Amino acid sequence: MLRASRLLTLLVFALVVRLTAAYQDVELVPGRRYQASEVKPVHNLVRKYMRYSTAASSFVDIDSGWTSCGLACNSPDVHDVVLNLTWHVDIPLSDGLIGIHTRDKEIVVAWAGTHRYRALLTDMSVVTAPYMGTEGNVHSGFLESVRGAAKVVETHLRKLMIDYPDYMVVFTGHSKGGAEAALSALDLVRRIDGLRQRVRIWTFGEPRLGDTHFANVYNKELGAVTYRVTSAADPVVAMPPRFLFDYCHHNLEIWISNAEGDIYVGESFKECAEDPRASSSVDFYDRSIMWHKNYLGLPPLDHAVAEFSW
Numbered sequence: 446m447l448r449a450s451r452l453l454t455l456l457v458f459a460l461v462v463r464l465t466a467a468y469q470d471v472e473l474v475p476g477r478r479y480q481a482s483e484v485k486p487v488h489n490l491v492r493k494y495m496r497y498s499t500a501a502s503s504f505v506d507i508d509s510g511w512t513s514c515g516l517a518c519n520s521p522d523v524h525d526v527v528l529n530l531t532w533h534v535d536i537p538l539s540d541g542l543i544g545i546h547t548r549d550k551e552i553v554v555a556w557a558g559t560h561r562y563r564a565l566l567t568d569m570s571v572v573t574a575p576y577m578g579t580e581g582n583v584h585s586g587f588l589e590s591v592r593g594a595a596k597v598v599e600t601h602l603r604k605l606m607i608d609y610p611d612y613m614v615v616f617t618g619h620s621k622g623g624a625e626a627a628l629s630a631l632d633l634v635r636r637i638d639g640l641r642q643r644v645r646i647w648t649f650g651e652p653r654l655g656d657t658h659f660a661n662v663y664n665k666e667l668g669a670v671t672y673r674v675t676s677a678a679d680p681v682v683a684m685p686p687r688f689l690f691d692y693c694h695h696n697l698e699i700w701i702s703n704a705e706g707d708i709y710v711g712e713s714f715k716e717c718a719e720d721p722r723a724s725s726s727v728d729f730y731d732r733s734i735m736w737h738k739n740y741l742g743l744p745p746l747d748h749a750v751a752e753f754s755w
Contacts, residue, residue, distance in 0.1 A: 473710045475697070476720075481706035487699070488706055491674055491741050493522045494647040498619040498626075499744040501541045501555035507531040516745035526553060530601045537593035541622070543601050550612045552605050554598065556629065558620035558650075571685045571692075573656060581659025582690065584652075587624045595632065603637055616646045619744070620681055620737065623648030623673070627695065631667055646671040649740050652684045653692040657717050660693040664718060668696035675700045675724040676740050680732035682724050693717035700724045706741060 473479070473487065481488070500523055503514035507528050511518040518524070526544035533540050540557035570586025606614065618626035627646055634641040644667070651673055655663070663671075675682045675698055685692045698711030700723040711720035719725050738744060 473699070473708075475710045476712040476722075477710055478702075479708045479710075481708075484706070484708050487708065488741055490647070491649070491699075491701070492743060494615065494617045495619065495649050495740050495743040496520050496522050497526070497542075497544075497553050497555040497615075498558065498617050498622055498649055501622060502557040502560040502619065502744070504533070504540070504560070505531055505542055506533075507542075519745075525549075529605060530597070532594050532597055534593045537589040539590045539593040539625075541594065541598075541618075541625075543598065543605070545605070545609065545612075550609070552602070552609060552612050552614045554602065554614065554616045554626070554629070556616075556618035556622035556625040558618060558622040571689060573690045573692075576655065576659055576662070579659065579662045581655055581662050583628065583655035583659050584624065584685070584692075587621065587628055587654060590621075591625050591629045591632065595629070598629065599633060599636060602633065602640075606637065606639065606643070612643070614640060614644050616644065617648065618651075619649040619740070620652070623651030624654045627651065627654055627663070627667075627671060627673075630671075631663060634667065641666075644670055647674065648672070649674045650676065650679050650681050650737050651694075652681050653687075653694050655693070655695075656691040657693040658691075660695045660718060663695040664713065668713075671695065671697055673698050674740065677701060677703055677724075677736045678727045678732040679724065679736040680729065680734060681737045683727075683729055683732065687717070687719075694719050698723045701741065704739075 499517040500514055503517040505514040505518065507530065510528060511524055525548055526546045528542060528544050530543040542555050544553045546553060572585050573582035574585040574588055576583045616626040616630040626648055630644055630646045634644060646667060696713055696718055698720060700709045700711060702709050709723055711723040714720065
């Protein structure tokens with residue numbers, strides 16, 4: 446009995462996912478449901494990184510700073526970040542920011558979501574393209590968007606990692622920006638020495654990024670440091686559909702299952718690693734775009750003004 450108990454303890458310990466929130470740790474166990482009152486530190490992280498993601502989608506400009514993006518930037522979390530770079534590339538379409546959060550010792554790389562009409566063309570480019578050095582295939586629109594800003598992001602990030610050697614590097618984004626945050630992180634850990642040991646990825650409302658082969662590659666390389674947050678009945682996370690080009694989500698899903706903020710942490714399964722008890726449990730016809738616009742109350746109401754600019 447003692448040996449069995451010890452083995453059970455070790456197994457539970459192995460399944461625990463540890464998330465670092467500034468100077469405190471919280472723990473989430475895959476396959477477990479949490480009441481909102483149990484996961485307030487996780488809620489704080491979701492709101493913090495969601496604000497950065499929203500700011501990136503609101504045409505923030507380094508010259509104007511945080512005064513250029515309305516309610517999306519009206520938060521101490523955002524104001525504590527010092528902008529280092531903003532990019533706005535028209536062909537291929539790509540927008541985002543890099544900033545420094547000295548209190549939390551973070552370098553933030555935030556990718557913009559579907560904030561322009563032209564971005565819808567990126568979203569609809571669902572035909573997959575080979576992902577370098579693997580058998581996997583990825584969404585060609587997201588791949589093109591990431592590659593459009595790859596050089597400038599890599600150049601700035603290399604310098605910042607030298608200037609701030611003890612800072613974590615957080616990639617984040619909402620919707621299209623979430624997919625691009627995950628893909629860019631995977632690209633850059635393969636090119637920048639030391640980044641793999643310092644990286645975290647937080648995405649929100651992320652659509653499927655690639656096929657099952659790609660998801661398996663991603664899970665092996667970054668699944669342990671990626672937190673793919675989904676909201677109740679968000680329809681975007683169910684797109685592109687599984688039957689199309691074998692699209693499949695990567696790990697780790699944190700499903701905010703209702704408006705109160707209860708959470709279910711997805712487990713991994715063989716082949717496609719989507720947990721049928723998480724957001725996949727929601728029938729597509731029961732989904733609503735309003736859930737894509739509600740990640741614990743974010744983005745703010747005026748976000749739509751920027752979201753549908755040309």
